[in-house]
Amino acid sequence: DQQVKQNSPSLSVQEGRISILNCDYTNSMFDYFLWYKKYPAEGPTFLISISSIKDKNEDGRFTVFLNKSAKHLSLHIVPSQPGDSAVYFCAASVSNYNQGGKLIFGQGTELSVKP
Amino acid sequence: EADIYQTPRYLVIGTGKKITLECSQTMGHDKMYWYQQDPGMELHLIHYSYGVNSTEKGDLSSESTVSRIRTEHFPLTLESARPSHTSQYLCASSGQGWVAEKLFFGSGTQLSVL
Numbered sequence: 001d002q003q004v005k006q007n008s009p010s011l012s013v014q015e016g017r018i019s020i021l022n023c024d025y026t027n028s029m030f031d032y033f034l035w036y037k038k039y040p041a042e043g044p045t046f047l048i049s050i051s052s053i054k055d056k057n058e059d060g061r062f063t064v065f066l067n068k069s070a071k072h073l074s075l076h077i078v079p080s081q082p083g084d085s086a087v088y089f090c091a092a093s094v095s096n097y098n099q100g101g102k103l104i105f106g107q108g109t110e111l112s113v114k115p
Numbered sequence: 116e117a118d119i120y121q122t123p124r125y126l127v128i129g130t131g132k133k134i135t136l137e138c139s140q141t142m143g144h145d146k147m148y149w150y151q152q153d154p155g156m157e158l159h160l161i162h163y164s165y166g167v168n169s170t171e172k173g174d175l176s177s178e179s180t181v182s183r184i185r186t187e188h189f190p191l192t193l194e195s196a197r198p199s200h201t202s203q204y205l206c207a208s209s210g211q212g213w214v215a216e217k218l219f220f221g222s223g224t225q226l227s228v229l
Contacts, residue, residue: 034217041223042222042223043205043207044205044220045220046219089158091158093216102163102173105158107156108155108156
């Protein structure tokens with residue numbers, strides 16, 4: 001039973017346009033959500049996060065939106081750059097003594113930004 | 116930003132060999148994790164530790180074992196490697212407390228068992 005799902009394995013956009021990556025989750029206990037960027041044979045690097053008490057968080061070109069009623073979050077990259085080409089993972093976590101820090105990941109979406 | 120190191124980066128070995136993947140962090144983090152990832156798939160948690168002498172199995176069953184004798188060190192061992200163990204192994208750490216927070220990842224070890 002996959003608790004975090006990224007239904008689009010790949011996404012291709014033109015340089016300068018907006019990239020929108022989507023993520024759905026099933027566990028209503030999740031209260032913290034993150035996006036990571038990963039290159040092949042490298043470790044993931046943290047991009048941006050959002051707490052369940054917010055519905056939007058922005059950091060430069062990256063914005064994450066959270067819709068708790070739909071159990072959906074999305075990452076917007078504006079404008080997209082060729083250097084953004086990578087695999088993007090959505091992750092979620094629960095803040096409690098037993099679970100705090102354990103991230104549940106989606107399958108990833110491979111973003112390709114074409115010049 | 117984050118100081119977490121994994122060695123080796125790449126490892127090719129034969130079936131039946133014993134291997135240890137090393138992971139060290141210099142941030143004084145209490146919590147450390149091992150994830151396993153195959154191409155096109157999610158990262159699966161296989162082991163975690165919330166402090167010295169504390170280790171737990173993760174959500175994905177693994178034949179590997181871990182130890183946490185020192186705060187900064189969290190090695191993973193496979194007693195007898197098999198081709199099914201071929202994967203990328205990612206070590207991570209995070210700060211103190213039970214509040215959910217971001218993990219810092221190492222560069223990973225790409226393991227190939229022939």
